[in-house]
Amino acid sequence: MKQNSAIQITHISKIYKTAYIETVALDNVTFSIDKSEFVAIMGPSGSGKSTLMHILGALDTPTSGSYILDGQKVENLSDDELAEIRNKKIGFVFQAFNLLPRITVLQNVVLPMQYAGIPKPERLERAEKYLKMVGLTHRMHHTSNQISGGQQQRVAIARALVLNPAILLADEPTGNIATAQAEEIMAIFQELNDSGHTVIMITHEPDIAAHSKRVIHLRDGKIITDEKNRNRKLVKRTNIID
Amino acid sequence: MELWEIILESLQTLSLNKLRTGLAMLGIVIGIGSVIALISLGQSTQQSVQSQIQALGSNLLTIFPGSQNQGVVRGAAGGQxxxxxxxxxxxxxxxxxxxxxxxxxxxxxxxxxxxxxxxxxxxxxxxxxxxxxxxxxxxxxxxxxxxxxxxxxxxxxxxxxxxxxxxxxxxxxxxxxxxxxxxxxxxxxxxxxxxxxxxxxxxxxxxxxxxxxxxxxxxxxxxxxxxxxxxxxxxxxxxxxxxxxxxxxxxxxxxxxxxxDFSIISQSDILNFASQTTGVFTALLSGIAAISLLVGGIGIMNIMLVTVTERIREIGLRKALGAKKKTIITQFLTEAIILTFAGGVLGMVLGIALSLLISNIISLPFTLSFGAIVLAIVVSGAIGILFGWYPAKRAADLSPIEALRYE
Known part of the structure; x- marks a missing residue:
């Protein structure tokens, strides 16, 4: 095992069975992602990228194969053990943001730290730190349905980072937001990656994948290409106060 | 997540949807209220009858003419x-x-x-x-x-x-x-x-x-x-x-x-007879009240199930962020228990007020049944746990993937 691996996936398969048919969603997939990488996983719908994202995110377990996340075996864990892995090692950024609508931005960012049992003063300190990082200190006490989509996604990024996870796992992070704001999100991802965070992003948009350092293409549950992104698109944050 | 945090969060959730919370509590309020009012009234009646009988004098035997078992037809006591x-x-x-x-x-x-x-x-x-x-x-x-x-x-x-x-x-x-x-x-x-x-x-x-x-x-x-x-x-x-x-x-x-050709009846015979009668009366009233309590409990379960369905995405998100089954169960159970407990306290106030009012109207001595209050608190807590458990379990058993996808 390589010491600097964030993720090692070996011969992972996922087969969904119904009464009449078996669907192979992932077919013997093997790859690894090093720490501080910025990987985009691409593929058309039905390619297995959502299934891969669920397994990488410890939301689901593979039918066979092994998955080592940050040096820890993840396959075949119980529901509660998976919950702990998700809490401590994975920072999720979803397409639909998935903030709790009726509570404040700050409370949303604090939520994962409640489940991790972080003492209260430290929670606030950390939440404020990451909200400052995504430029939303001034929206801290708004409820999340009072702010724009781009802002909501930045809150989600702050929430994903508060427990300093091994990987930042983003599922179509710009799917629901306007282009200008999508660029801002990508700029944040690049900034995070530059400061050492491992970023894994699932997307079907080549424009978005272009911001990563490495692109993995999936089709029919198999990896068809896995290569360095030679024409990487670099963006800077505009730092518009909004 | 610590319990007090879950309680605070549950209070916040409940206060964010006041109409639903109010409606859910109403069933329990009426249920507990009627249990307390009816039990208290039953006991007031019992006490009033007992004190009237006791006012006739303790240590009292009364001899009536006529046998209590004279052939098939029994004459009216005192008729002989x-x-x-x-x-x-x-x-x-x-x-x-x-x-x-x-x-x-x-x-x-x-x-x-x-x-x-x-x-x-x-x-x-x-x-x-x-x-x-x-x-x-x-x-x-x-x-x-x-x-x-x-x-x-x-x-x-x-x-x-x-x-x-x-x-x-x-x-x-x-x-x-x-x-x-x-x-x-x-x-x-x-x-x-x-x-x-x-x-x-x-x-x-x-x-x-x-x-x-x-x-x-x-x-x-x-x-x-x-x-x-x-x-x-x-x-x-x-x-x-x-x-x-x-x-x-x-x-x-x-x-x-x-x-x-005579029968001797002691004060305690009369007292026992009267207590039996009023006891049956009280039990009957309590039975009716218990049914309304059960309906109230089912109401709570109904609302909690709706709440779970409404919040499937939230549950999915919480699980994705690291909430364990136990935490989710505790969260939903806490909400149900707070609902029923608050309902129980309100019902208690209502019940006491009602029994005060009724005993005033029909001029009975007002008796506050301590037992009924304890019963109300225990029952409302039990209803919260019983009828909150199933929805909470359903919420906790949701797969995070399915829950996050739910529209």
Missing amino acids: TTLTYDDAKAIMTSSQITDVANVAPQVGRREQITGGSSNTNTQVLGVTDAYAQVTNTSVSMGSFISSQDVDSLGRVAVLGPQVVSDLFGAGSNPVGQSIRINKISFRVIGVTVSKGGTGFANRDDVVYVPLTTAQQQLLGIDYVNSISVSVKSANLMTDAENQIGYLLLARHKISDPTKA
Whole structure:
């Protein structure tokens, strides 16, 4: 095992069975992602990228194969053990943001730290730190349905980072937001990656994948290409106060 | 996540949806409220009946003519003519009877009475001087029937306060006035102290006259309707009952005790009977209230299930962010318990208010049933756990992937 691996996936398969048919969603997939990488996983719908994202995110377990996340075996864990892995090692950024609508931005960012049992003063300190990082200190006490989509996604990024996870796992992070704001999100991802965070992003948009350092293409549950992104698109944050 | 945090969060969630929270609680409020009100009312009734019976005097045995098991058809108690004044005198004087303190035979009938400027229809009781001691009756004015009045067939009467106010006006002093019972004139010699009571037990609406006068001049009979006996102490009741039984059997020349032409009923018999009746009454009311409580509980479950469905995405997100099953169950269970507990407290207030109101309206003594309150708290907590568990379990068992995808 390589010491600097964030993720090692070996011969992972996922087969969904119904009464009449078996669907192979992932077919013997093997790859690894090093720490501080910025990987985009691409593929058309039905390619297995959502299934891969669920397994990488410890939301689901593979039918066979092994998955080592940050040096820890993840396959075949119980529901509660998976919950702990998700809490401590994975920072999720979803397409639909998935903030709790009726509570404040700050409370949303604090939520994962409640489940991790972080003492209260430290929670606030950390939440404020990451909200400052995504430029939303001034929206801290708004409820999340009072702010724009781009802002909501930045809150989600702050929430994903508060427990300093091994990987930042983003599922179509710009799917629901306007282009200008999508660029801002990508700029944040690049900034995070530059400061050492491992970023894994699932997307079907080549424009978005272009911001990563490495692109993995999936089709029919198999990896068809896995290569360095030679024409990487670099963006800077505009730092518009909004 | 610590429990107090979950409680705070649940309170926040519940307060964010006030209408739903209110509706969910309403069922429990009504359920608990009616349980407390009905149990309290039941107990008030029970106590009121008991205190009325006890006001007749403790250590009391009452002898009625007629057997309790006379062939197939049983005559109305008191309808027979087998007890006499002499029986009463014998119970008092016999050397075989050691445990009896006093004996009060009586006859009675409703009569039309005129006096002052009006008239009334009331119970006329023919009694002896012993009646006052046996039944704890005392006079507020004048004096009670004396033994001389009984011996001399005196035409004197002692009035209950209700009769005084009916005939002479409330609070007036009728002593020395005369009243007419069945066209015979009686001189009023006293007024009894008000004892309260309603219906059959209203002992204020009564006129006492000497037993002998009542027998010979009003009713034309030589028997008595009942004999009340006060026993020296409560633990001698059984002995006294036996002594009196043997004496009367001998006097009536009956050898088979099962064919006795009288029956002896003790105060505790009456009390037991009354408690049984009111107990059934209370149980019935509580049963009805329990059904409404059950319906309230199902209401809570319903709302909690709706809440779970409404918040599937939230649950998915919480699980994705690291919430364990236990945390999710605790969260939803806490919400359900807070709902029912708050409902229980409100219901308790409602129930107490209701029973206060009702006992005021029908002038019963207000009894706050401590047991009912404990029951309400325990039951509402139990309902919260019972009916909150299933929705909470469903929420916790959701797969995070499915839950996050849910629209």
